[in-house]
Amino acid sequence: QVQLVESGGGLVQAGGSLRLSCAASGIMFSLNAAGWYRQAPGKQRELVAAITAVGSTRYADSVKGRFTISRDNAKKMMYLQMNSLKPEDSAVYYCNAWYALGSRQVWGQGTQVTVSA
Numbered sequence: 604q605v606q607l608v609e610s611g612g613g614l615v616q617a618g619g620s621l622r623l624s625c626a627a628s629g630i631m632f633s634l635n636a637a638g639w640y641r642q643a644p645g646k647q648r649e650l651v652a653a654i655t656a657v658g659s660t661r662y663a664d665s666v667k668g669r670f671t672i673s674r675d676n677a678k679k680m681m682y683l684q685m686n687s688l689k690p691e692d693s694a695v696y697y698c699n700a701w702y703a704l705g706s707r708q709v710w711g712q713g714t715q716v717t718v719s720a
Contacts, residue, residue, distance in 0.1 A: 605629035605709050607698050612714030615688055619718070623683040625698030625711060633676035635701040639683045641694035641716075648697070652683060666692075688718045 611623040623639065638653035652662045652672035660672050671684040681698055695713040702709060 605702065607700060607709055607711035609696065609698050609711040609714040612696060612716045614717045614719065616719050617689055619688050620684070620686045621688065621716060623685070623696055623698075623714060623716075625681040625683075625700075627679040627681070627700055630700060630702035630709065632674075632679040632681075632700065632702075635705065637674065637681050637698065637700040639672060639681075640697045640699055641692075642697070642713075643694040646694075651696070654681070685716070688716075690718045690720050692716060693718045 606628045608626045609623060611621060613621060615621055634656055636653060636655045639651040640648050641651050642648040650663060651666055652660065652670055654660050654672045654674055662670060669685065669687045674681045693716060695715050697713045698711040700709055
């Protein structure tokens with residue numbers, strides 16, 4: 604079964620940190636690009652950070668210098684380290700990965716991140 608499962612969300616004060624994890628199963632995770640997205644109430648889902656199969660990364664301007672995406676292909680895991688969190692970072696965070704030679708993608712169920720002022 605193709606599946607992504609996120610964990611690590613929660614409530615944190617502004618300036619704090621959280622680390623999100625994403626566990627992949629049913630896909631050859633090491634061969635595919637993956638990323639983290641977020642969606643706040645009333646807003647469209649947006650890309651937060653992406654990582655290629657070989658580890659190249661890119662970030663949304665709003666999180667550059669604060670968030671770090673990484674992956675452990677041996678464990679089929681992806682991470683998002685979030686530092687210096689701001690209230691505007693509050694959203695449901697989703698992990699995403701491509702598979703089947705890049706022809707399909709799978710989404711996790713989402714994890715809530717809430718940053719209090």
